Amino acid sequence: MIVENKQPIHFIGCKLSEKSTSLSLRYLKKRFPHVAATQVVLADDVDYITKHDIRICSASRLLNDFI
Numbered sequence: 001m002i003v004e005n006k007q008p009i010h011f012i013g014c015k016l017s018e019k020s021t022s023l024s025l026r027y028l029k030k031r032f033p034h035v036a037a038t039q040v041v042l043a044d045d046v047d048y049i050t051k052h053d054i055r056i057c058s059a060s061r062l063l064n065d066f067i
Contacts, residue, residue: 011037018046018056026052038062 002010011029013022018041029037029052038055040062047057 008032008035011035012040012062013038014040014059016042018043021050021052021054021056025054029054 001008002012008028011025011032013025015022018039022039025037025039029035033053036055037053038057040059041056042059044058044060047055047061049055
């Protein structure tokens with residue numbers, strides 16, 4: 001979780017594969033719909049948004065976003 005001014009601004013979870021969305025991220029996204037949620041996966045060249053509004057992306061892509 002990334003926090004700014006004591007408020008969550010981004011939830012991030014990590015999984016080896018993209019087969020299913022993290023239940024924890026889905027729970028948090030449902031309760032905080034305005035907060036970005038990202039599931040980071042090991043596979044290369046993955047980047048899409050699920051029906052739950054959770055971004056699934058490769059670790060390399062997420063890290064490039066912070067550079």
